[in-house]
Amino acid sequence: MKEPTLKILVVEDEPEQRSLITKMLAANGYQTKSAESVEEAILSIKSDHPDLVFSDWKLGQLSGMDLLNYVRRDHPDMGFIIATAYGTITHAVDAMQAGADDYLAKPYQRQSLLLAIEKVAKSIVLKQQNRMLASQLSQQEEMVGLVGKAPCMQKVYTRVQRVSSTDATVLIGGESGTGKELAARALYQLSARNNKPFIAINCGAISENLAEAELFGAEKGAFTGATALKIGKLEAANGGTIFLDEIGELPLLLQTNLLRFLQEGVISRLGQNGEIKLDVRVIAATHRDLQYEVAEGRFREDLYYRLNVVPIHMPPLRDRQEDIGRLVEHFLKLHANQYNHTPSTLSASTMKQLLDYPWPGNVRELANRIERFVLLGDEEEMVEELSRQPKTINTNEFSLPDSGIQWEEFEKSCLEQAMNRHQGNRTKAAKFLGLTYKAFLYRLEKYQLV
Numbered sequence: 001m002k003e004p005t006l007k008i009l010v011v012e013d014e015p016e017q018r019s020l021i022t023k024m025l026a027a028n029g030y031q032t033k034s035a036e037s038v039e040e041a042i043l044s045i046k047s048d049h050p051d052l053v054f055s056d057w058k059l060g061q062l063s064g065m066d067l068l069n070y071v072r073r074d075h076p077d078m079g080f081i082i083a084t085a086y087g088t089i090t091h092a093v094d095a096m097q098a099g100a101d102d103y104l105a106k107p108y109q110r111q112s113l114l115l116a117i118e119k120v121a122k123s124i125v126l127k128q129q130n131r132m133l134a135s136q137l138s139q140q141e142e143m144v145g146l147v148g149k150a151p152c153m154q155k156v157y158t159r160v161q162r163v164s165s166t167d168a169t170v171l172i173g174g175e176s177g178t179g180k181e182l183a184a185r186a187l188y189q190l191s192a193r194n195n196k197p198f199i200a201i202n203c204g205a206i207s208e209n210l211a212e213a214e215l216f217g218a219e220k221g222a223f224t225g226a227t228a229l230k231i232g233k234l235e236a237a238n239g240g241t242i243f244l245d246e247i248g249e250l251p252l253l254l255q256t257n258l259l260r261f262l263q264e265g266v267i268s269r270l271g272q273n274g275e276i277k278l279d280v281r282v283i284a285a286t287h288r289d290l291q292y293e294v295a296e297g298r299f300r301e302d303l304y305y306r307l308n309v310v311p312i313h314m315p316p317l318r319d320r321q322e323d324i325g326r327l328v329e330h331f332l333k334l335h336a337n338q339y340n341h342t343p344s345t346l347s348a349s350t351m352k353q354l355l356d357y358p359w360p361g362n363v364r365e366l367a368n369r370i371e372r373f374v375l376l377g378d379e380e381e382m383v384e385e386l387s388r389q390p391k392t393i394n395t396n397e398f399s400l401p402d403s404g405i406q407w408e409e410f411e412k413s414c415l416e417q418a419m420n421r422h423q424g425n426r427t428k429a430a431k432f433l434g435l436t437y438k439a440f441l442y443r444l445e446k447y448q449l450v
């Protein structure tokens with residue numbers, strides 16, 4: 001099958017031959033350009049990007065082989081046919097080895113040239129398709145444990161990849177269960193420090209009065225009960241990486257000490273006069289909106305800027321619905337392995353329900369539900385539980401009254417009802433309305449409900 005819009009560059013130094021071939025090809029529906037030398041051909045290739053080059057072997061001082069080498073180096077998908085002089089089969093062999101798609105031994109019939117072009121045209125299309133497929137495949141489906149192929153996950157991968165080779169401080173944000181810790185571990189795994197310690201500390205889980213010793217260490221006798229020297233987590237991570245999880249919960253006093261470490265690279269143990277220089281890469285994570293925490297006076301602004309050198313946002317699962325199937329499969333396999341069960345599958349209707357579900361608990365919730373299914377094998381129970389959960393309003397079923405509504409009154413009432421139902425717990429009320437904490441708060445303030 002002929003490619004009607006195929007662009008062919010004819011390279012031939014004999015004017016008569018050149019015009020003969022060009023006319024014949026044009027008469028057969030091809031778009032043609034011609035060149036009389038290798039140099040002219042290269043210029044033409046650069047400006048016109050032909051699909052195929054048909055070149056004579058002998059071209060003045062240079063040869064068709066020189067042109068072929070250039071094309072294969074800079075335009076690997078471009079078709080290339082070479083015409084070799086009578087009795088010079090070695091030329092043909094050389095050209096094929098150098099990557100020509102075909103050759104014609106002179107003298108050749110018109111028909112042979114047309115056939116060769118058609119054949120090469122097909123292979124060009126195939127090459128282009130292969131390239132497209134290859135580029136699709138190279139879109140990552142996972143990264144060190146993080147599963148997901150959605151564009152928002154590709155952004156995460158790209159950023160993780162970029163910063164993994166540096167020592168830059170990274171702040172990972174995102175709702176609960178979106179994989180913040182997993183991303184921190186991926187970052188560590190891909191970094192040059194991956195053979196050094198990775199120390200994780202949950203800043204929300206340590207009591208305020210023990211937190212300082214926990215993070216920075218304490219000299220013997222620094223406080224009652226400090227019967228021996230205590231090495232803090234930061235010091236233990238020396239040479240490696242520290243993961244400060246739930247950084248938003250870090251008490252203000254410790255925020256000051258942490259800032260000092262981030263700025264000067266030194267810490268002092270509790271009760272220590274001197275200071276210790278450390279080399280630790282910091283990765284922090286929080287589900288909170290730290291900018292809001294700063295505005296509320298709960299988080300130091302300077303620390304926020306120090307931490308936020310490279311922000312990474314983990315997208316909520318509802319924003320990457322296309323990954324749900326992949327994640328379900330991943331967790332079915334993972335938990336089947338864990339419990340030594342044969343991997344099971346889910347029916348199409350269950351899958352549909354999983355896709356429609358808003359996943360307020362994100363990937364963690366999905367993982368838990370699949371784990372329970374693997375253990376109990378009860379698909380019906382899972383379906384029933386899902387249907388009991390809050391749903392997004394089906395906008396086809398929901399229609400506005402003919403008389404219209406007062407939008408702001410309606411919105412305010414939704415906010416009030418959500419707050420009442422959750423006894424004023426803003427996090428829960430925000431989740432109930434399917435809003436991010438930040439968006440919810442913005443609206444509360446707008447209606448002066450704070």
Ligand SMILES: Nc1ncnc2c1ncn2[C@@H]1O[C@H](COP(=O)(O)OP(=O)(O)OP(=O)(O)O)[C@@H](O)[C@H]1O
Nearest residue numbers: 145146147175176177178179180181182287363364
């Ligand atoms: N993209 C993902 N691919 C595979 N598993 C994931 C992914 N994201 C999260 N998980 C799994 O979901 C669970 C929760 O992930 P993780 O602890 O990293 O979330 P988090 O954002 O730190 O949550 P939280 O804010 O509640 O601490 C883990 O079991 C994790 O392995």
Ligand SMILES: [Mg+2]
Nearest residue numbers: 180181245285
């Ligand atoms: Mg976490």
